[in-house]
Amino acid sequence: xxxxxxxxxxxxxxxxxxxxxxxxxxxxxxxxxxxxxxxxxxxxxxxxxxxxxxxxxxxxxxxxxxxxxxxxxxxxxxxxxxxxxxxxxxxxxxxxxxxxxxxxxxxxxxxxxxxxxxxxxxxxxxxxxxxxxxxxxxxxxxxxxxxxxxxxxxxxxxxxxxxxxxxxxxxxxxxxxxxxxxxxxxxxxxxxxxxxxxxxxxxxxxxxxxxxxxxxxxxxxxxxxxxxxxxxxxxxxxxxxxxxxxxxxxxxxxxxxxxxxxxxxxxxxxxxxxxxxxxxxxxxxxxxxxxxxxxx
Numbered sequence: 001x002x003x004x005x006x007x008x009x010x011x012x013x014x015x016x017x018x019x020x021x022x023x024x025x026x027x028x029x030x031x032x033x034x035x036x037x038x039x040x041x042x043x044x045x046x047x048x049x050x051x052x053x054x055x056x057x058x059x060x061x062x063x064x065x066x067x068x069x070x071x072x073x074x075x076x077x078x079x080x081x082x083x084x085x086x087x088x089x090x091x092x093x094x095x096x097x098x099x100x101x102x103x104x105x106x107x108x109x110x111x112x113x114x115x116x117x118x119x120x121x122x123x124x125x126x127x128x129x130x131x132x133x134x135x136x137x138x139x140x141x142x143x144x145x146x147x148x149x150x151x152x153x154x155x156x157x158x159x160x161x162x163x164x165x166x167x168x169x170x171x172x173x174x175x176x177x178x179x180x181x182x183x184x185x186x187x188x189x190x191x192x193x194x195x196x197x198x199x200x201x202x203x204x205x206x207x208x209x210x211x212x213x214x215x216x217x218x219x220x221x222x223x224x225x226x227x228x229x230x231x232x233x234x235x236x237x238x239x240x241x242x243x244x245x246x247x248x249x250x251x252x253x254x255x256x257x258x259x260x261x262x263x264x265x266x267x268x269x270x271x272x273x274x275x276x277x278x279x280x281x282x283x284x285x286x287x288x289x290x291x292x293x294x295x296x
């Protein structure tokens with residue numbers, strides 16, 4: 001009975017990571033038709049709209065939303081700008097210029113920066129195992145990019161993703177700070193920050209690119225990304241966190257890089273060299289070590 005109880009959240013978490021891995025593929029398909037910032041804004045604004053009935057039907061969420069003070073609102077707005085407008089905008093732009101596996105690998109740099117920055121901002125001292133992970137991840141990155149052939153577009157993509165990773169790290173620290181206080185429920189944190197961040201991206205996209213012409217197929221991509229890969233996936237993931245330890249969640253989340261490499265090869269024809277594969281493996285294991293805090 002206990003085994004079945006453990007298998008359910010593990011299976012759910014694996015399903016979510018698979019959905020998140022497919023997001024990179026679907027975004028690549030959609031970028032053929034929609035400019036990156038507009039695509040990101042539309043995806044997350046529609047996802048925000050899917051959250052609206054859920055938040056307003058449940059009285060406890062309505063009460064919590066109304067009772068937010070000015071300080072809470074400012075922090076959630078800041079989180080929305082950094083995590084959605086900047087981080088997600090950069091991810092879509094990065095996918096426009098770079099292979100999906102490269103973008104995913106660079107996003108895995110976030111735990112490294114967070115672990116180091118946490119020393120100064122959250123008083124969280126990394127363990128020996130985490131420092132080993134930091135060093136290993138840097139070596140993995142070196143292996144991955146050693147034989148890479150960058151043209152002008154890819155260099156722009158790397159610069160954009162560096163900015164995106166830094167923004168993602170800042171948002172992780174801010175999000176951890178907000179959630180650690182346990183004053184605001186995760187649903188309200190997501191609802192408010194996603195609403196603010198997606199609206200900004202939507203407005204910027206309209207200013208820069210106007211109203212995009214979207215085919216029925218691409219509109220289907222957007223709905224799937226918004227409803228299934230965002231609203232439903234985040235809800236399931238938050239539910240699994242009630243039963244899985246942080247280490248178990250980190251291990252499962254770390255499988256995304258491998259899943260994406262297979263999906264990108266199959267659906268996008270993105271081939272990976274032996275050196276790149278070795279770098280990915282080292283980086284994935286190292287990123288996991290950074291998220292394990294048991295070895296002092």
